[in-house]
Amino acid sequence: MDGGRTFLAATVGPVLVALIVLCLAPLGVLLVVSFFRVDFVSIVPDPSLHNYAQVLSSGSYRYLIAKALMSGATIAAITAVIAYPVAFFIAKRIREVKAALLTALLIPLYTGDLVRIFAWRLILGREGVLNSFLIWTGAIDRPIETLLFSPTATTIVLVYNYLPFMVLGLWLSFETLDDHLFEAAADLGAGRTTILLRLVLPLTAPGLVAGALMVFALVVGDFITPQLIGGASGVTVISAIADLFGAAFDWPLGSAIAWTLLVAMVGVVAAVVVILGRTPWGSAAFGRG
Template identity: 45%
Template sequence: MSLLRHLGRRHLAWPVAAFLGLGCILPVLLLVVFSGFEVDEDAFQMVPALSGRAWGEFLRNPAYGFLIGKAVTYGVSTAGLSALLGYPLALAVARLPASWKGIALIVLLTPLYTGEIVRVYAWRVMLGTEGLVNAVLLGLGLVDRPVQALLFTPFATHLVLLYNTLPFMVLAIWVSAERVDRRLIEAARDLGARPLQAFARVTLPLTTPGLAAGAVAVFALAAGDLTTPSLLGGTSGATAMAMIDNLFGTAFDWPLACVIAIALLAALLLSAALLTAAVLALGGAARPGRRA
């Protein structure tokens, strides 16, 4: 009977796997096919061809590689900052009484109740020369004039990316923290482990899967964000996503856009794999029961 139930679950998984496969693999295959097309500028249409023009242009222009590296940098830095801020917050929420956890979840998800455009423009108002942050700084006498460097800078971009993605990191770690058996921590303390040792040998390894999942989610969201850098980065707001959007739209150079998209996807997948391996190794290096 258990075998039948197992087979039933496997059969139910096939439609989902097929849907995900088509949704992930088919678009990538189309990008590869279109990357070899040519653009007929007179007829304003793409022409099927086995051309390497777009690939050659991508390899010759270092700006495209710079933008891809910039996307990876945004993703890694945002994931690192969100882990530092989100980890203690997730552990604190996991230790709340059950009656308070629902309230904590609502508060945590509050930033996601509005659209990304609304959040970005709200931050533009707060960080502007006449915004709340400058008003507070002027009111406290910390500055003599409004600070210009708060808006349209990499700082503003990182700040809002962190604000937008932090809930995903906290939720992922929270789920793992909820599954940690408190008796293991108490046993470590009874055996003479200090609080920091108990954390490093018990809590951290057991919550590493959630930390890795949160890091990958935040990395993907931050690296692929188009709106935040464009609206808050100023002259530094150029991104690979913005370049792809421009090439697909205004410039009508789909082959080059496909090449950049393929390169960006490959860079993000490789970076996400390395990031996951690094986080999981962090937990594996402090396995419970391992001698010092």
């Protein structure tokens, strides 16, 4: 027993230390600094709620935070709709080339964000691949100017960038499903819609929720894609924070915005958990069913 406890302490201890040092400590520093103020080019440790009051009273900051949360929720929903049949097909309809398909799904992630973004700029640009193809086929007479540097372009690229995370989460859930469950449900007279809503969806809910949370958090924290693809609409709360930590040298205000965004994200996730927890498949996802 003592040997087991010693081994557990030896393995868990370093993980906890790394978690505290690499994750919690930086957040703690941001929290402390968010109560300070800036005097010219110096950060003055004068604790107050001035920075948070400025964030909450600013319509611009409130708009950017709401925009980030809405964007994260929208992309999570779109990727879920696309990824669900893709993950089911990979997990249940193929055998020999499953590893190849999963590898192909992950290949874009190996290229880096900038490479993928500039590839999409070549596709969506005024003289890009898509416009050239549409003109060649006679579908349009002149290039479509709004393909690039628009909210639509930003949505397309964000979905492309983060779709693999949703597919992987759902694929793992589908892999654990026993095919005999479908056969048994069909033998008992259940139709496809009933099987989907009362069997498949509750059992794959953990993967769906995990993928949605990953996509939501990644999209909210992404500012490179909106800036390089969205044009004038690409201003985000993350870019505002970066500017405050950079040229403006207002670290306390930047820290306050970052913590406000973090609290808002936690609030959204908590609200979703409460709402979905009241549904049958949501109860299964959160371990209540």
